[in-house]
Amino acid sequence: MKAIVYTSNTGSSKAYAEMLGAKTALPVYAWDDAVKTLDAGTGILYIGWLMAGEVVNLAKAQKKFTVRAVCAVGMTSSKEMEASVRTRNKLPADMPLFMMQGAYDKTKLHGMYRFAMKIVGAALEKKISAIPARTEEEELILTMLRVGGSGVKEEKLNAVLAWYEKGKEN
Numbered sequence: 001m002k003a004i005v006y007t008s009n010t011g012s013s014k015a016y017a018e019m020l021g022a023k024t025a026l027p028v029y030a031w032d033d034a035v036k037t038l039d040a041g042t043g044i045l046y047i048g049w050l051m052a053g054e055v056v057n058l059a060k061a062q063k064k065f066t067v068r069a070v071c072a073v074g075m076t077s078s079k080e081m082e083a084s085v086r087t088r089n090k091l092p093a094d095m096p097l098f099m100m101q102g103a104y105d106k107t108k109l110h111g112m113y114r115f116a117m118k119i120v121g122a123a124l125e126k127k128i129s130a131i132p133a134r135t136e137e138e139e140l141i142l143t144m145l146r147v148g149g150s151g152v153k154e155e156k157l158n159a160v161l162a163w164y165e166k167g168k169e170n
């Protein structure tokens, strides 16, 4: 694997990509730069933000490069979301997928994204508010939706780092 490639809207996927780059010494490219710089077929680890269950630019990345693993950065990293991300993005069972909680701040959103999240965010807030014993992650999602917040933490890279250390010669 030769590089980390990411797509980020509000900065959390970028933050994870840079932290992972620092830990692995792999070069880190934003999507547009990767397309211009890297050869087709290059082995990459792809990090992208989640938009309605889709890892943004992942399908394009799979066409152009050899994606060895995927990190999906969303509001939730729940098992439920993981299963739906795998199905929605047509990821084969043997494709390593790492879910990471990113940041959310509705004041940073514009246009279509802002409009979409107004509707989805309200429904999500209602759903999570109704859970009687909420996990720490669920509490943070509520805070994110109401006032904004970030779940970006270095320790959330532990699983992908362990995977990388096991097979980095590939």
Ligand SMILES: Cc1cc2nc3c(=O)[nH]c(=O)nc-3n(C[C@H](O)[C@H](O)[C@H](O)COP(=O)(O)O)c2cc1C
Binding pocket: 007, 008, 009, 010, 011, 012, 013, 014, 048, 049, 050, 051, 052, 053, 054, 073, 074, 075, 076, 077, 081, 101, 102, 103, 104, 105, 109, 112, 113, 114, 116, 117
């Ligand atoms: C239009 C839109 C749709 C989203 N859909 C999802 C989703 O399906 N699942 C999820 O966990 N997070 C979803 N999110 C939250 C973002 O994935 C989350 O804020 C992420 O951290 C953004 O990453 P970035 O900071 O790299 O742009 C959505 C956000 C927006 C604006």
